[in-house]
Amino acid sequence: MSETATSSNTPSNVTMKDLMSLTKFRLSVLVLVTTFVGYWLGRSGQDLNLPLMFHTLLGSALAAFGAAVFNQLMEIEPDKRMDRTADRPLPSRRMEPGVAFGVGWLLSAFALLHLGKMVNVESAALCAMTLAVYLFIYTPMKQQSAWNTIVGAVSGALPPLIGWAGAAGPPVNNDAYFRLELISSSGAIFLFSLLFLWQLPHFLAINWMYRDEYRKGGFVMWANEDDTGGKTSKLALLFSFCAVALVFLPPFAGDTTYWFLPFALLVNLMLVWLAWKFYKIRDRASARKLFFFTLMYLPLLLGISMVFWKA
Numbered sequence: 001m002s003e004t005a006t007s008s009n010t011p012s013n014v015t016m017k018d019l020m021s022l023t024k025f026r027l028s029v030l031v032l033v034t035t036f037v038g039y040w041l042g043r044s045g046q047d048l049n050l051p052l053m054f055h056t057l058l059g060s061a062l063a064a065f066g067a068a069v070f071n072q073l074m075e076i077e078p079d080k081r082m083d084r085t086a087d088r089p090l091p092s093r094r095m096e097p098g099v100a101f102g103v104g105w106l107l108s109a110f111a112l113l114h115l116g117k118m119v120n121v122e123s124a125a126l127c128a129m130t131l132a133v134y135l136f137i138y139t140p141m142k143q144q145s146a147w148n149t150i151v152g153a154v155s156g157a158l159p160p161l162i163g164w165a166g167a168a169g170p171p172v173n174n175d176a177y178f179r180l181e182l183i184s185s186s187g188a189i190f191l192f193s194l195l196f197l198w199q200l201p202h203f204l205a206i207n208w209m210y211r212d213e214y215r216k217g218g219f220v221m222w223a224n225e226d227d228t229g230g231k232t233s234k235l236a237l238l239f240s241f242c243a244v245a246l247v248f249l250p251p252f253a254g255d256t257t258y259w260f261l262p263f264a265l266l267v268n269l270m271l272v273w274l275a276w277k278f279y280k281i282r283d284r285a286s287a288r289k290l291f292f293f294t295l296m297y298l299p300l301l302l303g304i305s306m307v308f309w310k311a
Helices: 002-008 016-022 025-042 050-074 076-081 097-118 121-141 148-157 159-166 186-209 211-217 230-246 249-253 260-281 284-308
Strands: none
Touching: 016 025, 016 050, 025 050, 025 159, 025 186, 025 284, 050 076, 050 097, 050 121, 050 159, 076 211, 097 121, 121 148, 121 159, 148 159, 148 186, 159 186, 186 211, 186 230, 186 249, 186 260, 186 284, 230 260, 249 260, 260 284
């Protein structure tokens, strides 16, 4: 009897699937895609500089993996209480927290050092800011305030700026050590705002569909006490309208040709229409349709931006 009890409490061998779950591999791939698009647009009109691109993407990927590990370390108890996360390596005890901490530390530290050494200090600073907001503000805030969704959207909007800043490479000649204009240009503002606004209807739809799970986990979300969907759907509709307004920025700022506008508006009007349907119907099916469209929305807008971006 004692042998059985002991063996059942001993973490089993960690599999590749466990490592992918620990690093939230699929979500991290999305981070990598947005970083690549930021880099591509930042190098528009120049050669891609493949070594520089490789180092930018490598640093971003390692940071995304490290952030995912630390996030799960901080949420072991809530994850235990939610059906969709209870089988993750840490809450299920297939991996010891100490091991995960070491993995997360190595990934995050190497990411920052690598970006600073092989790319530039601006990309490393943006990466550090992403980790700080995600781990020290957003993750603890999830159990304290529904405004965590806004803070989380900030950290999720920074990766394309890492690519954008990384595309400039290290300073040359008399360039300043930290070039603020890299993150204050209209192109950088558009990329940040696009990722920020996209996340809000995306996560609002998820939060409402799984509000019972979030309540079980102890997470404070706007949708938790909104069983009718009234508040959540209004917010999703509001942020969808904001996304429509945003697409006027690139052509009027001279970052894209004016052909960008009709294609971007078409995609955004579809987003507004689905958010409106969610607002009017307020059922799981309409929330699911909005959620699934947001999965297509981001690649569509990023792709349109790449096609019509000016050199």
